[in-house]
Amino acid sequence: MKRILVLFLSLTLLMLSGCWDLLIIEDLALALAMGIDQHPEDPEKFIFTVTNPTFSETAVDETRKIAVEAYSLANAFFNAQQQRNRLLVLGQVSTILFSEEAARSGLMHEVMRQVDQQRDMNPNVKIVVVQGSSAQEALYLEPVEEARVAQHLNDLLEQNFNSGFMPRITGSRYWFRYSTPGLDPVVPVIELTGGEEKKGIQIVGLGAFCPDGKLGGVLSNQQAVVGMLLSGQHRRTRIFSQLNIGGVRRKTSYFVKNAKSRVDTEIVNNRAKIAIQLDLAVDVVNIDWGVEVLDRNVEEVIETALANEIQGTLKNKIVTIKNWGADSLGLGQYVRIQNHKWFEQIDWNEEFGKSDIAVQVNVSVKRIGTLIKPNY
Amino acid sequence: MDAKRYGFSDFQWFAVLICLTLGGGIITLPRTVAEVAGRDAWLSLLIAGVFTWGLAVLIWLLCRKFPNRTLPEFCILVLGKPLGILVSVLYALYAFTAAGETLRIFVELIKTWVLIWTPASVFVLAILVAAVYISRLGATTLARLMEIITLLTVLVFLIWLVPVGEFNLLNLRPVGSEGLVAIAKGGQESVFAFLGFDVMLVLFPFIRNRRNILRVTLLALTVVTLLYAGNVILTYGVLGVEHTLLQQWPLMNYLRVGSLPFIQRVDTIVLFFWTAQILAVVAIQYFAGTYILASLTRHHYHDLWSLLCWPIIYLVAIGPGTLSQVQAIGAGISRWGLVGVIGLVVLLLLVANVRRLDERREEEKE
Numbered sequence: 001m002k003r004i005l006v007l008f009l010s011l012t013l014l015m016l017s018g019c020w021d022l023l024i025i026e027d028l029a030l031a032l033a034m035g036i037d038q039h040p041e042d043p044e045k046f047i048f049t050v051t052n053p054t055f056s057e058t059a060v061d062e063t064r065k066i067a068v069e070a071y072s073l074a075n076a077f078f079n080a081q082q083q084r085n086r087l088l089v090l091g092q093v094s095t096i097l098f099s100e101e102a103a104r105s106g107l108m109h110e111v112m113r114q115v116d117q118q119r120d121m122n123p124n125v126k127i128v129v130v131q132g133s134s135a136q137e138a139l140y141l142e143p144v145e146e147a148r149v150a151q152h153l154n155d156l157l158e159q160n161f162n163s164g165f166m167p168r169i170t171g172s173r174y175w176f177r178y179s180t181p182g183l184d185p186v187v188p189v190i191e192l193t194g195g196e197e198k199k200g201i202q203i204v205g206l207g208a209f210c211p212d213g214k215l216g217g218v219l220s221n222q223q224a225v226v227g228m229l230l231s232g233q234h235r236r237t238r239i240f241s242q243l244n245i246g247g248v249r250r251k252t253s254y255f256v257k258n259a260k261s262r263v264d265t266e267i268v269n270n271r272a273k274i275a276i277q278l279d280l281a282v283d284v285v286n287i288d289w290g291v292e293v294l295d296r297n298v299e300e301v302i303e304t305a306l307a308n309e310i311q312g313t314l315k316n317k318i319v320t321i322k323n324w325g326a327d328s329l330g331l332g333q334y335v336r337i338q339n340h341k342w343f344e345q346i347d348w349n350e351e352f353g354k355s356d357i358a359v360q361v362n363v364s365v366k367r368i369g370t371l372i373k374p375n376y
Numbered sequence: 377m378d379a380k381r382y383g384f385s386d387f388q389w390f391a392v393l394i395c396l397t398l399g400g401g402i403i404t405l406p407r408t409v410a411e412v413a414g415r416d417a418w419l420s421l422l423i424a425g426v427f428t429w430g431l432a433v434l435i436w437l438l439c440r441k442f443p444n445r446t447l448p449e450f451c452i453l454v455l456g457k458p459l460g461i462l463v464s465v466l467y468a469l470y471a472f473t474a475a476g477e478t479l480r481i482f483v484e485l486i487k488t489w490v491l492i493w494t495p496a497s498v499f500v501l502a503i504l505v506a507a508v509y510i511s512r513l514g515a516t517t518l519a520r521l522m523e524i525i526t527l528l529t530v531l532v533f534l535i536w537l538v539p540v541g542e543f544n545l546l547n548l549r550p551v552g553s554e555g556l557v558a559i560a561k562g563g564q565e566s567v568f569a570f571l572g573f574d575v576m577l578v579l580f581p582f583i584r585n586r587r588n589i590l591r592v593t594l595l596a597l598t599v600v601t602l603l604y605a606g607n608v609i610l611t612y613g614v615l616g617v618e619h620t621l622l623q624q625w626p627l628m629n630y631l632r633v634g635s636l637p638f639i640q641r642v643d644t645i646v647l648f649f650w651t652a653q654i655l656a657v658v659a660i661q662y663f664a665g666t667y668i669l670a671s672l673t674r675h676h677y678h679d680l681w682s683l684l685c686w687p688i689i690y691l692v693a694i695g696p697g698t699l700s701q702v703q704a705i706g707a708g709i710s711r712w713g714l715v716g717v718i719g720l721v722v723l724l725l726l727v728a729n730v731r732r733l734d735e736r737r738e739e740e741k742e
Contacts, residue, residue: 091641119489122640123632172542172615172633179619180547330546337549 026056029064029086033150035097035135036111045069046107048076049136050088051150062147067136073114090118094154095126096171097135100215103187109178109213116175123172126157129189129207129215138192144199153201157188160203164237164256165221167206167228178213182332182348185209186227189218208326211349216324223317226310227329229259230278238285243305251288254306257281257366263334267342272335272355278314280361282306284368290375293368303363311361318357327352383584386592388519391526393573393596395656398529398603399478401569403485405604406611406626413562414554415547415617418605420562425601427563428570429594431718435573436590438725439580441734447577448671454727463720464672467577468665470713472685474571475661476692477706479503482654484699489628490644500693503655504686510655511663512682515582518663525652532649533603536610538634538642543613568710569604572657573597574717578664624699662689 035049049067066083070076081088096115098108108129115121130138139149146152161168166188177185187207193200206224210216219227228234237256242249258281265274284293284302291298321328332352336343368374384392409417442450447467452460483499491499510521552559576593583589611620611630620626631643639645666685670678696702728734 119492122635123629124635172629176542176614176616176619179622180616181618333546337546340550340553 027086029084029088030092031088031090032063032092032148033095033097033139033153034093035099035130035139036102036107037099037134037136038101038105038107039069042069045071046076046102046111047134047136048073048080049139050076050080051139051148052084052088053148063149065140073111073118090121093122093125095128095150095157097138097153097190098127098129098187099133099135100129100131100189102135103129103207103209103215106212106214108215109209112171112174112178112213115171121171123175124170126154127169127171127174127187128153128157129187129218131189131191131204131218133192133198137198138190138201141192141198141201143201153190156201156203160188162235164225164228164235166203166224167231167233177330178209180330180333182327182334182336182343183330184211184326184328185213186219186224186328187215206328208321208324208328210324210326216326217320219317219320219328222313223320226313226317229256229280229310230261230276230314230329232259232261234259241306241309243287243302243309245289245301245305250305251286252302253285255283255285257283263331265331265335265338267339268356272339272351274331274335274355274357275360276314276331276357277360278310278362280306280310280363281366282363283366286369287374290373292373294372299365299368302368303365306363306365307361310363311359314359314361318359322353322355322357325349325353331355331357383582384515384519384579386585386588388523389579389583389589390592390596391522392519392575392579392660393593394526394529394599395522395653396572396575396660397570397597397600398653399572399657402604402607403481403625403627405566405569406608406620406630407623409562409566409608410612410617410621412565413558415549415612416552416554416559417562417566417612418548418608419552419559421566421601421605421608423560423563424567424570425597425604427567428573428597428601431721432573432576432593432597433590434718434721434725435576436593438721438728439576440586440589441728441736442580443586443736444581445735446579446581446667446671448668450728451724454724454731454733461672464668466716467720468668469688470709470716471575471578471661471665471668472688473692473709474713475507475658475665476689476695477702477709478654478657478661479689480693480696480702481706482650483693484702485625485628486647488625490647497694500690503651503658504690506655507658507662507689508682508686510659511666512679514678515579515663518659519582521659522656525656528649528652532646532653535634535642535646535649536607536631538636539614539630540610540634542633543610544616545613547612547616548609566604568707568714570597570600571710571713571717572661574721575660575664577721578667658689662686 029052031050031052033051037047039045039047047067048070049065051063051065054062054064066080068076068079070079077088102108141149143149143152157166160166167186169187174185174187177183186209188203189205189207190201191204192198193202205218205220207218208216225237225239228237234256238253239256240253243252260279262277263274265272332348335348406417409420413420445453448460448464451463455463479500483496486499487494487496510518573593611626614630614633615626623629628643631646634642636642666678666681669681670676696705
């Protein structure tokens with residue numbers, strides 16, 4: 001028995017050398033970002049751009065960028081691999097960029113469905129739409145602050161999420177929103193900045209997608225923030241504004257400390273009637289107004305002005321997304337929950353545009369700045 | 377059998393039940409139940425849990441009549457030798473096939489998500505070698521291993537919570553909207569996931585504290601029910617019911633959403649630990665099957681049966697060619713297994729009562 005045990009243990013020593021097909025990270029082409037553009041001539045194909053670090057001391061550039069044309073994502077990986085001397089792996093892709101044309105035509109949705117089927121793709125990959133330029137141009141950009149555009153873009157999106165300016169939209173969130181009745185996907189939209197010599201990236205809004213997976217339009221940053229407040233995704237949000245107080249525009253900014261929303265729905269004459277209530281607690285950082293801010297009346301004036309402004313923005317947003325037919329606020333979910341039987345019988349995509357939506361915003365100012373009289 | 381010396385403590389019996397029941401069902405449960413009960417699947421699981429309680433009580437009522445006999449022994453006593461042997465052999469075969477099916481589902485999962493190019497036989501043999509080794513060493517070793525695996529499972533369920541940041545309660549509302557019929561049907565569908573605890577029929581004589589058996593069994597089943605329901609709630613909350621329904625392996629898709637600063641792929645960590653859980657299922661079922669065969673041969677040759685029977689599990693695990701076949705066979709084993717277990721327990725209870733067979737009284741008199 002002892003001999004058998006010794007023989008068995010000796011054989012296990014053979015395994016100590018590790019896997020025979022082990023992969024060393026330096027020998028891989030780790031894709032960090034991918035871009036998808038419409039093909040200029042062939043509607044069946046698209047342009048696929050991928051960027052990855054070179055990891056070689058003798059490499060001329062820190063990153064390698066490849067653009068290929070393909071008819072599917074798997075075909076694109078195959079074509080890109082033919083130009084790389086190292087194994088292209090997808091597990092580290094942090095961002096996928098789509099051109100606005102690709103988003104509007106439905107190509108983006110088609111590709112996202114294919115991404116969902118890639119086993120090694122990270123479902124937490126961030127998604128963005130590039131406005132005014134191609135995804136390829138964005139990936140070939142050389143930002144001033146960061147040598148790797150993929151890293152720069154990832155940090156930019158993460159920072160804006162943490163600042164409460166833009167929701168974090170990942171692959172899994174896109175799929176979830178697309179599959180869920182009464183909730184449509186949204187994706188951040190970026191633009192390249194710096195005139196002819198494009199050097200930077202700027203987030204310019206939030207793309208609202210229709211139920212068919214096509215981009216309906218782009219919401220402003222302000223509208224995006226209001227949507228986040230409503231859906232509880234706000235994070236240390238700071239809002240900048242020119243408040244209309246007594247017909248005069250007062251420059252101000254404020255932190256949103258707390259946001260509570262309530263959505264009540266009912267069916268009246270076979271139409272959804274939706275009442276949205278949003279209660280905010282804010283901390284005014286600065287205001288351009290020559291009053292004593294410790295006066296309760298001043299607080300009340302600011303509360304009313306802020307409530308009116310946010311209410312206006314929210315109403316505008318609702319009108320806009322109703323026109324596009326994109327329920328990016330997920331109001332349909334509340335209708336489904338509160339009027340389940342009615343919801344089962346109708347097509348919410350059609351009913352959303354016909355629904356009657358009322359908005360009520362209440363603001364409570366907790367404190368105003370650090371000066372007694374801001375305009376001294 | 378000297379249960380006092382070689383038997384299971386309360387926690388060990390609890391661990392055996394947890395390991396055996398949790399096994400493979402949890403991996404696909406969120407989809408299979410949602411297909412019937414929609415977003416109310418978690419209610420179906422609670423109903424299935426209550427049903428399982430009832431079945432556990434029936435098994436306990438039967439086993440306590442023969443506290444020192446294992447399944448083949450009391451089967452022969454109650455049904456007569458030919459029928460008793462036939463039923464016992466069938467149960468042993470059921471245990472082997474259930475082990476093989478669980479193993480194959482896990483292999484499918486591994487080959488889909490992690491080790492795509494590794495042959496299935498490598499996984500099956502690697503787990504079988506360990507399972508045969510453990511099972512051959514007897515109930516005490518088995519029970520100690522189950523204790524360790526149960527403690528590991530606690531860690532796994534902490535990792536399970538990583539994607540919880542994406543949880544959206546709206547996905548689970550409105551509660552009860554699918555209707556009572558759908559919820560009940562979902563309960564019927566999900567009760568198969570609890571199969572395994574019927575191993576009490578074989579292991580009852582090993583349990584030291586007879587007074588606590590029912591309490592510990594029900595506690596273990598309650599924990600499993602809550603874990604199953606919690607798993608479904610988390611999966612729907614994160615992926616949404618509609619997207620869950622699209623997934624072949626919803627649990628993997630759920631876990632892949634989570635990431636930690638120091639662990640990017642939470643799913644692979646869970647799979648790593650879950651291997652122990654699958655090993656536990658195979659080892660317990662294998663022990664139960666071989667122990668039945670050993671009992672039929674007058675408690676001789678358990679070593680020999682342990683060394684001989686593994687090809688059955690291997691063939692069940694390797695046999696099906698496609699995933700659809702694996703799922704069809706799995707559904708068949710679960711359905712017929714449940715029907716068989718309920719039928720057997722009810723039949724044995726009825727015949728034992730009619731024939732006034734109750735060794736407990738004799739034991740008490742002595």
